[in-house]
Amino acid sequence: MAKDYYEKLGVSRSATQDDIKKAFRKLAREWHPDVNKNAGAETRFKEINEAFQTLGDPEKRKHYDQFGSAPGQASSGGAGFEDMFDRGFEDIFESFGFTSRKRKGGDLRYEVEMTLEQAFEGATKKIRFPHFEECRSCKGTGASSLKTCSECHGSGEIKRVQRSFLGQFISVMTCSRCRGTGKTAEKVCRECGGAGGSQIEKEVEVEIPAGADDGQYIRFAGQGGPGENGGPYGDLYVLIRLKEHPVFEREGNDLYCTVYIDLGTAMLGGEVEIKTIDGKATLIIPHGTQSHTIFRMKGEGMPIPGSSRRGDQMVKIIVEIPKKLTREQEERLRGAFEKNVETKKGFFERVREFI
Numbered sequence: 001m002a003k004d005y006y007e008k009l010g011v012s013r014s015a016t017q018d019d020i021k022k023a024f025r026k027l028a029r030e031w032h033p034d035v036n037k038n039a040g041a042e043t044r045f046k047e048i049n050e051a052f053q054t055l056g057d058p059e060k061r062k063h064y065d066q067f068g069s070a071p072g073q074a075s076s077g078g079a080g081f082e083d084m085f086d087r088g089f090e091d092i093f094e095s096f097g098f099t100s101r102k103r104k105g106g107d108l109r110y111e112v113e114m115t116l117e118q119a120f121e122g123a124t125k126k127i128r129f130p131h132f133e134e135c136r137s138c139k140g141t142g143a144s145s146l147k148t149c150s151e152c153h154g155s156g157e158i159k160r161v162q163r164s165f166l167g168q169f170i171s172v173m174t175c176s177r178c179r180g181t182g183k184t185a186e187k188v189c190r191e192c193g194g195a196g197g198s199q200i201e202k203e204v205e206v207e208i209p210a211g212a213d214d215g216q217y218i219r220f221a222g223q224g225g226p227g228e229n230g231g232p233y234g235d236l237y238v239l240i241r242l243k244e245h246p247v248f249e250r251e252g253n254d255l256y257c258t259v260y261i262d263l264g265t266a267m268l269g270g271e272v273e274i275k276t277i278d279g280k281a282t283l284i285i286p287h288g289t290q291s292h293t294i295f296r297m298k299g300e301g302m303p304i305p306g307s308s309r310r311g312d313q314m315v316k317i318i319v320e321i322p323k324k325l326t327r328e329q330e331e332r333l334r335g336a337f338e339k340n341v342e343t344k345k346g347f348f349e350r351v352r353e354f355i
């Protein structure tokens with residue numbers, strides 16, 4: 001077991017949900033980075049929070065007791081995509097009335113539909129989404145001149161003594177009047193009327209790399225929503241959706257297609273021109289090829305990201321058997337089979353005549 005959540009919260013395995021909640025609150029107050037300025041407090045707080053996210057939820061706790069990990073945690077892979085949905089940490093700040101002053105902007109998720117050909121070559125896609133553009137004139141404050149907030153006297157925080165069955169403690173809330181900035185408007189900005197900016201439609205161009213696959217997320221750092229109180233921008237996640245292709249099916253870096261050939265080519269062998277994702281290639285059909293045989297054309301598949309190689313193209317051969325014959329063809333074919341106790345070559349030649 002990688003992490004013992006019970007140990008992190010200092011409770012026994014038989015602790016009730018209530019015990020866990022109490023233990024968490026106590027530890028969270030002790031280790032909250034706004035309160036505890038010791039090095040490592042933030043890490044400790046995150047650990048406590050992580051433990052509580054699992055043990056505080058009876059379902060997740062059950063899973064943890066059984067498997068030693070929180071649901072969905074066992075498989076670590078992917079590039080931290082889970083993080084983007086992990087709002088738990090911020091929720092805790094809010095539920096305790098703590099708010100970190102600088103906060104990273106929200107992450108955006110956007111779906112981009114593309115063809116297999118575009119995925120093969122890589123593509124530039126334009127993405128439009130609503131975006132709050134900060135007013136240039138007042139830099140988002142909504143005021144042309146500022147004064148010290150009368151509510152919090154410039155600290156940006158309101159401290160309150162709270163009594164609960166756990167005892168007395170001080171909660172620190174972000175000042176709602178100045179939203180934690182410690183300043184309010186003296187004169188409202190004329191440009192934005194005090195709103196601090198306006199909702200616009202932002203357009204960004206994103207480069208989708210060659211080889212992108214359906215269901216894959218590509219992260220564009222700093223292209224998400226604006227941060228609060230000078231916090232950094234969030235990230236933009238682009239989900240790739242590949243359109244169905246009329247010829248190819250894709251599996252990883254390989255492409256699959258089906259090609260119909262005539263009976264003669266199947267029996268006698270020959271060359272067949274095959275469509276590839278970026279052109280054509282010649283496939284040699286060996287003599288006596290059976291229907292449903294799959295041939296591999298090396299290096300004709302999708303580009304492998306981060307390498308100069310390509311996957312393969314798998315070609316499934318279907319041999320078309322003629323459905324209708326003229327009486328003459330029928331007789332000649334019958335003749336070909338009847339007389340065929342001789343050499344194989346003689347037989348094939350007669351079939352060729354027939355075709």
Ligand SMILES: [Zn+2]
Pocket residue numbers: 135136137138139140141142143189190191192193194195196197
């Ligand atoms: Zn303004």
Ligand SMILES: [Zn+2]
Pocket residue numbers: 149150151152153154155156157175176177178179180181182183
């Ligand atoms: Zn204030």
